[in-house]
Amino acid sequence: MFLTSHLLAAPLLGIDISVGDHVQRKVFGLTVNVDIVWATLIAGAVVIALGLTLRAKATNGVPGKFQLLWEMAVGAVQKQVDDSIGPRGAQVVPLALTLFIFIFTCNLFEVIGIGSKLDVLPAPTSDINLPLAMALYVFIMVHRAAVKNRGAGGYVKHYFTRPFPKKLFLVNLFMNLVDELVKPVTLTLRLFGNLFAGGLMLSLLAALVIWKLGPAPIGAVLSAPFTVVWKVFDMAIGAIQAFIFALLTILYFDTAMAPDVAH
């Protein structure tokens, strides 16, 4: 028993894995994670480049593979929006599509990482700032859509009249406030947590190298295949998280834009 736990703990004993390390600078009194900024800019540039390439090559004839990929993404988002919101949701399509492609691109950066203290190109979504920025933008847009849909009075009234009868308006207000405020928080933490954990996993797998069983370098042998398997898995996680973020955005808009009687 002691031996087992000792062996498992051994790789971690001699190595210091810290989290939240960034290349930082002070800009106008604000701390900026420079590595996250450049990774974000590169991811954005990649997405914009893909978009402009499509713009240059788009044809109404037989589409190439590149265009087909775009059309598949747009078609999937469009279908999701049509199915849940209906034709009124057309304005959500660009946001949901951009969220999916941009987040997916950012998440793929994790494949480049080696789990060092500072990666050259960290996944921007593994830092809290970008997920939070996107989630808050979605939050604001959803509530703007809700006000547009119900009118200012209807929007406020909505907090008091559902889901219980009007007599319980205080309970309704409490539940609705929690519901609405939790949405951006969960949206942020879900994405951030998954990607952050992915990076942490890479660090742990890299640290595995120092694990030796007597003279046998077991950790060094296992580290590489484990890392490969993990990266493949991590790519799937990246795609799923991007999809979930976009899907939840659509669903939040659906709730905000739904007629009052529907729920």
Next chain:
Amino acid sequence: MPIATSNFLVPNGTFIVVLLAFLVVLGVIAKYVLPVLNKALTERQDQIRGELEAADKAKADAEEADVERRAVLEQARAQAREIVAQANSTADQTVLSAEARAQAAHDRIVQAADAEVVIARQAAVEEVTARVGEIVLAAAERVIGREIRATDHHDLIDEAIAAVRAETTGAAAGAAGGSR
């Protein structure tokens, strides 16, 4: 570059920069990429719809033409049947009348031939009867040429006459048989 460890759950100034970056990406996708893609998609859908409509029209045309063709064919078949029936009845009539005429002609010919045969036979018999004397004389001369003994040669004369008779009868019968 200073490296610092901070609480990873607390956002900092990076927030503003990445938010702007995201909005730029969103703007480019929404303004410059999606409209082009949607236009291409819509145009392709319109194109396909147009082609489908054209195909439907062509199919309808073909069906119409087929119906017309069938009608014409049916009409032609009916006409053909009518013509064949007419031709058959005409042929039957023709055959019947031809047979009747042929029978009539045949009967006439046979009658004429019979009559002719009878006449020829009579003529032949008369001629032979008329020539019997000559033949008898000729036979007699041949007999006399050697010795005159009528009793001895009576048989010979009779024989000659019988031969002539037989000959004429056989000829008449042969003529009658040939005409049938």
